[in-house]
Amino acid sequence: MSTVTIIYAGLFYIATLLLVAGLAYKIFDYSRTPAPLKIPTTPAPTTQTGVVYRMAKEVVLFESLFKSNKWIWVFGWLFHFGLLLVLLRHLRYFTEPVWFWVNIVQPFGKYASIMMVVGLIGLLARRFLVDRVRYISTPSDYLMLVLIIVIGASGMLMTFVAHTDIVALKTFFMGLMYFDVQPVPQDPILLVHLALVALLMLIFPISKLLHAPGVFFSPTRNQADNPRENRHVAAWAARLDQKN
Template sequence: MSALSLFYAGISYAGAVVFFGGLAYKLIGYALTPSPLKIPLTPQPASAAGVAWKAVGSILSFRALWNGDRWTWVGGYGLHLVLVFVFIRHLRLFLSPVPWPLADVQPFALLIGALLPLPLVYLMARRAAVDRYRQISSGADYFALALLLLIGLSGLSLKFLFHADVVGIKEFLLGLMLLSPVEVPEHPAFLVHFSLVLVLGFYFPFSKLIHAGGVLLSPTTMQADDAPDVRHVNPWGGQ
């Protein structure tokens, strides 16, 4: 195996470990940190099922953001929606054979997924243009958007500019997944794209991108409003 392939195999595994391990570490860490007091943001359902139902609605609609800032909602919701299609578009590279519904939606997923740069540029511009957002935006906030943008552009270039060998890429990815790595496709645009994804994998769990999992654990939105009925004990409350 070439040195390049060895390098990519190694760094891919490291990336996977850091990404999945980091995600688990962070999210389990959140889950295990005590909630000394019940702090649901009311009005809130009194049952776990009610909370779950409400959370599904909130997450699918970005309700709070919709109520808070419609213009940011457009960008934020657009971004996440496009990312779903990007994910769908990429699933075919990791599944063999590709199950039929997935195969059928590929053209549509490509169509929507190709819009990725739009919400990213829009959100970046919004950060720079609105005085309140300029005020709160750090290099790291732009970095997250820029990283996604570069990943998106390099990915799109594989499709539309420097045609990449999808079969070779799929073999490479499946090889990694099945723990029998094969040679990495020596396609410069692919290597750029893939390297950037690895950067994202390393970065994700230890940055604000952890919000993707954190949204499911937030005490204010995920606790039920059941104080009158269910006794809540503070593990360090000393009683």
């Protein structure tokens, strides 16, 4: 087995482990931290079903962002929806036989990469062009966008220009999944693509990418507006009642 294969196999095991463990810890941490007060941004749904609907609109349509700024919404939505299709398309490297619906999504996913990169370039351009956004941007904000753009661009290069050996690639990933490491195809573009994906997985749980799980725990969005009807008390706050 080549050194490159060992490095990439190790990299993906570590990246996956840290991604899963890191996210699991964060989700555990968010869920154990109490929300002592009812703070939904109103008008808010009065029932749990309503909350699910509100959250769905937020996650699928970026409703609040739509209200806020149409440019960020367009670029942000193109990027995220493109990314979703691209990710679904990538499932074919991890399933055997490939799930039927992945085959349906697959051709769309191919072109979704364009949506994704266009969205990302738009978001990056805003960081340079809008003085307010420039002011709040940290180096990591730029680098994160660049990282994902390079991942997307390298992927597109392999899809549209210089095809890589996807059969061998699938063998490599299926091998990783069944702990039977197979050689990674030694295509430089692919190796760049994979290395950057692993890097993204590594930084996910310690970066602003935590917005993905975070949105579901946001009390202004996930609480029902029913404080007069139901008494809502956190454990640490309930102890105060006992003193009276």
